[in-house]
């Protein structure tokens with residue numbers, strides 16, 4: 001089938017992008033698509049750009065989402081707020097939790113109306129709408145967004161924001177990576193960053209597109225982050241692969257290579273991860289009653305697919321397991337969104353989904369498995385609507401300037417290499433490997449100590465300087481140098497915040513401070529790139545207000 | 547990681563090139579798409595889900611399959627029924643029922659909630675080691 005008459009894929013041109021829209025959405029996962037729908041519903045002109053393909057790209061498309069799906073009846077929602085407030089380490093915002101549950105409930109009914117194939121009535125006690133399988137969910141979201149008149153631009157990562165003389169965000173720029181990295185620029189009345197979290201290219205399911213680009217871009221225009229110490233979420237995967245869906249491990253028993261059983265119940269994560277530090281751990285899903293097996297398979301087909309392909313029966317045979325870093329994807333840190341409608345601390349800039357801090361609804365424990373998906377829906381919907389309203393009549397003051405620096409415009413090239421520094425001094429792959437060596441190991445990141453954090457920063461701080469100085473985009477399709485820069489920035493934010501919290505709270509474990517200190521039940525803001533600063537959120541708000 | 551594009555099955559629709567989130571494939575004007583950047587593959591299986599002719603095989607390994615591995619051998623994979631497996635489960639393709647109609651995740655999220663350890667009573671009395679289970 002290679003006849004010349006066939007119109008071949010490579011003959012296609014990149015989508016022509018408009019010079020200006022009301023709302024520009026960066027990222028086409030759940031948060032970005034819900035934002036685009038909400039902005040379009042307000043009557044705004046909307047463009048959505050994705051690094052990958054809106055519909056397959058991101059954590060939800062690959063992994064699927066069980067949702068924080070709580071009925072309005074009785075006191076169910078109040079109880080849900082209470083429980084999560086405690087579990088999350090007393091950092092949540094009850095108002096936003098209630099609003100997120102309400103919005104998620106409505107949004108899921110919108111999905112049902114749009115044709116999501118939920119389980120049919122006859123199978124159970126009622127129609128359950130609280131689980132969304134990834135491929136189906138995101139294929140439908142793509143269709144809905146396009147039907148709403150949103151221009152979708154795929155395979156076109158954003159690399160930087162544009163800002164004006166007032167410091168407001170007025171657009172973004174990027175490249176079409178399937179067309180020789182041809183540049184694009186779109187002006188906008190408001191920009192929604194929905195680029196997902198940062199999982200450090202660990203290979204965690206669906207997360208290699210989530211390299212923290214949005215937070216880097218936001219920090220370059222002065223945005224602040226929050227909750228960055230809660231960035232050390234690890235998923236459990238079979239040792240041979242990287243499938244990090246976790247729910248089915250509730251049926252697991254764990255053992256050592258010699259067969260000695262470990263006394264770790266189901267998904268007892270910290271204990272399991274401590275055991276992994278000590279030596280190889282094996283799992284078997286032998287606590288699942290046989291009559292559940294088929295239900296498990298239908299619920300999470302992609303959990304079982306890798307085992308089937310390997311010829312392993314996970315219910316009967318032991319398989320090695322390992323911990324894979326999911327960083328801020330299933331952690332909770334991200335761009336601070338204290339403003340109405342998930343406005344950031346920078347005018348014209350909104351953030352949603354995993355790119356934003358999720359402390360409001362999940363505190364310091366992971367929101368994976370329920371809260372994160374609900375937050376992506378609700379924060380996306382709020383940010384899209386608020387961005388559309390704020391975009392009305394907004395025009396840049398003066399000439400828009402691109403804000404990107406590290407991994408994009410190396411300082412040595414900017415200086416004309418006058419200092420004689422080799423502009424090709426560092427390469428993206430080397431930077432990625434250096435960051436990963438400090439953030440992937442459980443013993444450095446999951447279980448932290450002051451000394452270990454300082455040791456990592458002693459590597460990461462000079463690495464950042466090198467990146468700023470000499471990491472240049474290579475002629476590979478995509479934005480690998482930019483991704484590498486974003487990862488270094490995240491590692492430094494994470495560890496600075498972790499140092500500033502000398503206690504253990506929720507997922508943040510300091511082995512040198514194992515207890516929880518009631519006086520530290522407050523959030524930490526982080527900002528800056530060359531100079532990273534951490535301060536309690538309340539103190540920071542006071543400074544900004546004065 | 548992606549290992550196989552079946553020459554016999556591929557109809558050059560270009561969908562895999564379009565949809566791969568990490569841009570692993572290159573279109574080719576004179577041949578089938580090629581696996582141009584295997585090392586960028588994130589093993590998400592979504593190209594398998596979208597390929598209309600079940601022409602792709604993604605091995606479950608997080609690295610490349612070793613030389614001689616059956617996970618790279620089209621004939622053996624075809625014999626074992628490994629092409630189109632994910633698509634079958636999610637029920638995509640003509641005349642199939644979406645797999646999501648059989649989704650019973652609720653059973654497992656409810657069961658998990660019932661297994662939760664008792665909650666700490668007051669602010670500050672918790673330690674991180676008691677962090678509850680989560681999917």
Ligand SMILES: Cc1cc2nc3c(=O)[nH]c(=O)nc-3n(C[C@H](O)[C@H](O)[C@H](O)COP(=O)(O)OP(=O)(O)OC[C@H]3O[C@@H](n4cnc5c(N)ncnc54)[C@H](O)[C@@H]3O)c2cc1C
Pocket residue numbers: 026027028029030031032049050051052053054057058059060061063064065066067068156157158159194195196197204205206207209210211213214244245326329330352353354355367368369370371372373374376567681
């Ligand atoms: C294995 C796994 C299972 C999970 N299960 C659950 C669950 O059961 N319940 C739950 O609530 N949560 C779950 N989560 C979390 C949930 O999937 C995420 O919270 C959710 O996907 C967040 O949506 P998002 O749109 O913010 O990010 P993503 O879905 O990650 O999407 C981000 C998008 O941004 C794009 N992008 C990235 N960089 C750029 C750039 N520079 N320019 C343009 N676009 C860019 C990406 O290509 C991608 O399309 C799970 C996560 C994982 C990893």
Ligand code: SF4
Pocket residue numbers: 551555556557558559560561562563578579596597598599600601602
């Ligand atoms: S999606 Fe399948 S049929 Fe289409 S080009 Fe790719 S491999 Fe070939």
Ligand code: SF4
Pocket residue numbers: 547548565566567568569570586587588589590591592593594604
């Ligand atoms: S498995 Fe995912 S990342 Fe790998 S080639 Fe297929 S679509 Fe691309």
